[in-house]
Amino acid sequence: MSQIEYSSLWPVIGHQWAVNQLASSLNHDRVRHAYLITGPAGIGKTTFARAFAQTVNCLDEQSRPCGVCRSCMLIDHDNYADVRVIQSAGSTLKIDQVRDMQRMLSLRPVEARYRVVILRRFNEASPQAMDALLKTLEEPAPYVLLILTADTTDTLLATIRSRCQLVSLRPLPTATVKHALEEKYHIESERAALLAQLAVGRMGWAIRATTDETLLTERADLLDLLELALGESRIGRFGLAENLSKDKDRLGRALDLWQSYWRDVLLTIHSTTTPITNRDRRHAIQQIAVGVTVEDVQRVINAIKRTAQYVEENANTRLTLEVLMLDLPRLKLLAAPPS
């Protein structure tokens, strides 16, 4: 009988060091029962977890994962009885979902070697759900493989962290994201370059943005709003603040985006040739860069960070946003020439 090899060719883009590490533990028969995969939203944690589930349950007799056997195919489509992806219903993972999972894990696998549960966004689980999970982590059955994903480990119980093997996924190089968008998703070059910049290393975000137009439309709206505010009077700015303060999630995304925009201004002041994140806004960013000082930009960036923190702490969002609006320099931007 030929020796089965667990290969490092997984259906994931990038994160090769992490793939190598897990393939190696499989080859040495050192699989743990619980893994915690961390990294920013959209970086590819669930894709990675699913590829791991395919690898442990692949049916190929030589090289796993093969990607084409019954197990690999069904897992890829989230349609395999022994592999379940669970995510929070609403904002937090509830204790009932953990109990469902425990019931599933108490049964032997139907056909696989491992019963795998992927618990997504576990950092948002309720404290009760985290407590309930501890029991599973303390006495896992030999066929159980539990994979948690989390944007951050800050809110996780230390006892959960210590019982899982940590795999921290890091942002991919922009060139890797661009290349994958062109080669695998057939996105034309200039659009792929923009999406890759905006993705800041998050492949999952980039892939979503190729099909979900609202991600880019909202971004355009929020940047238009910022550029408009620069030319507005105090009254005009307060109007924009009122509009934006109505949706806290959208406001949070606006503040993230505005920070990246002002960092681009800072980069452009120092050098007009450095690649910037918001490359489609270069025309406006260059105009701002010649109209302000480094100190002005730093003051704006600090004001945005402060606002984000106040919003997080549930301060009066409209008022804090009005204060931020007054910190923006006054500039009249010329429209970009037609391209």
Ligand SMILES: [Zn+2]
């Ligand atoms: Zn397979």
